[in-house]
Amino acid sequence: MASSLVTSSQPNRPPRPNLAFRRLRGQRSPAEFAAAIRRAALEIGEQVSCDARYVGRVEAGEIRCPNYAYERVFLHMFPGRTLTDLGFAPRSAVRGRRARDTEDAPPTCTANPANATSESSGACEPYEMQNPYDPYHPHDTYEESDVLRRAFMTGGGATVAAASLGPVGLALDAAAAQRPVRRPGASDAGALEEAVRRIRLLDDRHGADGLYRRAAAPLRAAYALLDAGTTRQTTADRLYSGAGELAISVGWLAHDSGRFDDARSHYAEALATARMTDDPGLEAHAFCNTAFLARDAGRPREAVRAAQAAQRVARPVGSARLMSLLALREAGGWAGLADRTGCEQALARAQALFDRGPSDDDPEWMSFYGEAELEGLEAQCWSTLGDWPRAARHARRAAELQDPHFTRNIALYTAELADDLARGGRPDEAAVAGMRVLDLLEEVQSSRIQTMLAATARVLSPHRRASGVSAFLERHTSSPRMV
Numbered sequence: 001m002a003s004s005l006v007t008s009s010q011p012n013r014p015p016r017p018n019l020a021f022r023r024l025r026g027q028r029s030p031a032e033f034a035a036a037i038r039r040a041a042l043e044i045g046e047q048v049s050c051d052a053r054y055v056g057r058v059e060a061g062e063i064r065c066p067n068y069a070y071e072r073v074f075l076h077m078f079p080g081r082t083l084t085d086l087g088f089a090p091r092s093a094v095r096g097r098r099a100r101d102t103e104d105a106p107p108t109c110t111a112n113p114a115n116a117t118s119e120s121s122g123a124c125e126p127y128e129m130q131n132p133y134d135p136y137h138p139h140d141t142y143e144e145s146d147v148l149r150r151a152f153m154t155g156g157g158a159t160v161a162a163a164s165l166g167p168v169g170l171a172l173d174a175a176a177a178q179r180p181v182r183r184p185g186a187s188d189a190g191a192l193e194e195a196v197r198r199i200r201l202l203d204d205r206h207g208a209d210g211l212y213r214r215a216a217a218p219l220r221a222a223y224a225l226l227d228a229g230t231t232r233q234t235t236a237d238r239l240y241s242g243a244g245e246l247a248i249s250v251g252w253l254a255h256d257s258g259r260f261d262d263a264r265s266h267y268a269e270a271l272a273t274a275r276m277t278d279d280p281g282l283e284a285h286a287f288c289n290t291a292f293l294a295r296d297a298g299r300p301r302e303a304v305r306a307a308q309a310a311q312r313v314a315r316p317v318g319s320a321r322l323m324s325l326l327a328l329r330e331a332g333g334w335a336g337l338a339d340r341t342g343c344e345q346a347l348a349r350a351q352a353l354f355d356r357g358p359s360d361d362d363p364e365w366m367s368f369y370g371e372a373e374l375e376g377l378e379a380q381c382w383s384t385l386g387d388w389p390r391a392a393r394h395a396r397r398a399a400e401l402q403d404p405h406f407t408r409n410i411a412l413y414t415a416e417l418a419d420d421l422a423r424g425g426r427p428d429e430a431a432v433a434g435m436r437v438l439d440l441l442e443e444v445q446s447s448r449i450q451t452m453l454a455a456t457a458r459v460l461s462p463h464r465r466a467s468g469v470s471a472f473l474e475r476h477t478s479s480p481r482m483v
Contacts, residue, residue, distance in 0.1 A: 015061030020087030022059045024078065030055040031360045038367075041073045047405045048073060049197050051364050057190070064089040186235050188225055192242035196249055197364075219243075219250050219266075237277065244273035244282045245365065248289055255289070258447040260297045267293065281363055284314035284322065291329040300336025307333060318361040324353035325369050328377040335384035343381050350374065368409065372401035376413045383416065388424030395420055408449075411440035415452040422459040430460060431468035438475055 025033045030052035037050040046069050057063050065088050066074065074086055084090060222243040229236075251266030267290045274283035287310030294303035307330035314322050331346035354374055379394035395417035402410045418433035437453055457476045464470045 015064070017061045018059050018087035020085065022087075024086065025055070025059070029360075030059075035358075035360045037070075037073060037077070040077045041069070044072060044076050045404070046073050047367070047403070049364050049367055053193075183228055186232075186238070189235055189238035189242060192222055192225065192239065192246065196242060196245045219246055222246050237279075240273055240277045241279055241282055244270045244277075244279065244286070247273065248282075248285055248365075251289060251293075255293050255296070256446055256448050258451070260293060263293050264290075264297075280313045280316050284310045284317060284326070285363065285365060287313065288326055288329055291326075291333065295329075295332045295336055298336075300333045303333030303336060304330055304342075305333075317363070319359060319363065319366075320353045320356035321358055321362045321366060321369060324350045324374070325366065327353060328374070328381075331381050332377065332384070335381040338385070340385055343385065347378055347381060350378075368406060370401070370403070372398045372403070372406075372409065372413070375401060376409070376416065379413070379416050379420070383420055383423075388420050392417055392420035392424055392426075407440060408444050408446060411437055411444045411446065411449050412452075414440065415449050415456070419452055419456045419459070422456050427460050427463035427466040427469050430456060431466070431472040434460075434472045434476065435468070438472075438479055441479065 028036070034050045034052050034055050037055075038048060041048045041050070048069055050070075054063075058066070065083065071083060074083070075081070078086065222239075225239050226243055247266045247270040251263045251270065254260075254266060255263035267286050271283060271286040271290070274280075274286055287306050291303045291306035291310060294300070294306055307326055310326045310329065311323060314326060327346050327350035331343045331350060334340075334342035334346055351374070354371075375394045376398035379391045379398060382388075382391035382394060395413050398413040399410055399417060402413060404410070414433050415437045418430045418437060421427075421433060422430035434453060434456055437449065441449065441453075453476065457473055460466075460469050460473060464473065
């Protein structure tokens with residue numbers, strides 16, 4: 001395959017600012033406008049991770065044509081306008097020339113963008129600037145960025161759209177990794193940030209098991225960027241933040257696929273990165289996941305202390321929703337200690353903070369945290385305390401409230417519901433919920449969910465004569481297991 005670093009005889013030119021898009025923002029700050037974009041996406045069932053930096057890239061002309069998800073959101077926000085009216089180039093102009101280059105063509109893009117799950121769905125490049133021959137496309141991207149693009153994007157949206165996560169294409173290009181390292185720039189930071197978003201979106205849809213084994217090499221590439229150094233402090237800050245968030249994302253993939261020791265190592269790496277750069281948001285995120293891991297690993301006291309540490313460092317962030325999630329992490333630890341009073345107090349605090357609503361200060365990675373996740377985490381607390389009816393009520397509500405985009409979470413909440421019903425003496429209802437989980441496991445790969453369902457099957461085994469139980473147990477036994 002030809003290198004993705006394309007040279008051109010045409011002179012490099014700076015991107016043209018998108019003045020039309022800037023006018024549409026009006027008096028709102030980039031963060032306020034990004035929040036409006038995210039709200040508009042939710043109105044039409046889209047999932048975009050828009051922040052102030054994305055708005056800035058559009059206004060600077062770096063994004064000449066948005067991906068399909070953003071296109072639908074923008075046309076919903078500004079009815080009656082076209083992409084051209086919004087200051088974007090026609091999609092045919094952005095992609096046309098690449099399509100004609102058949103000999104050195106890159107991996108095929110998504111045939112049907114509606115089926116893609118990545119935020120860059122329907123696009124071949126993480127930057128949404130799909131035509132490297134465009135005279136207004138900067139060609140001086142660094143080799144580290146090239147490594148990251150291939151590490152996360154090779155295989156394209158067509159693979160992502162498939163139910164299986166077989167060849168997602170997160171393998172690092174060994175030859176590129178051996179090339180001399182140059183100083184990274186803003187484009188490398190952008191590639192890193194987009195890679196983190198892609199992992200999260202793939203995990204939301206498909207679960208961790210099919211991703212984790214492919215994620216170690218890209219993480220090494222990210223830390224290679226840090227070792228290379230950069231001359232601009234703003235770029236350095238973005239690189240450190242992106243590498244820390246990537247370490248957390250890879251740690252979560254290990255966590256959700258049952259590799260607790262690997263997860264602990266990745267979370268510790270992220271925590272060290274946060275402390276080196278005095279990044280309270282990243283530090284709070286690392287402590288948040290550390291608390292979650294400690295609970296799952298049977299260390300509830302550590303879970304409480306990590307969650308409390310996260311709440312201390314998160315205060316300057318100013319996000320009530322973040323503090324709500326951290327209170328839930330603390331509640332999970334108290335439940336593991338069988339401290340019902342401590343758990344109830346933390347749950348009440350989490351609900352009160354959640355009720356303050358979202359804000360522009362909410363971290364981008366918290367897109368998963370809504371009412372469904374709140375209900376799901378509370379269900380886990382009551383389940384740990386042995387209050388099965390109460391746990392089942394919250395788990396059922398979580399599954400009903402969850403956005404369809406988060407397939408993995410729907411499977412998780414339904415598995416929680418099945419287990420709570422089985423342990424609460426309602427085997428027939430548990431079997432129905434278990435069947436739904438088996439349906440979802442055809443497109444979700446999560447050791448956590450499979451382990452939960454196996455435990456439910458053991459509880460139901462003495463109740464084979466109950467309606468639907470025997471059929472569930474037979475199907476569960478014949479279902480393939482992750483290796």
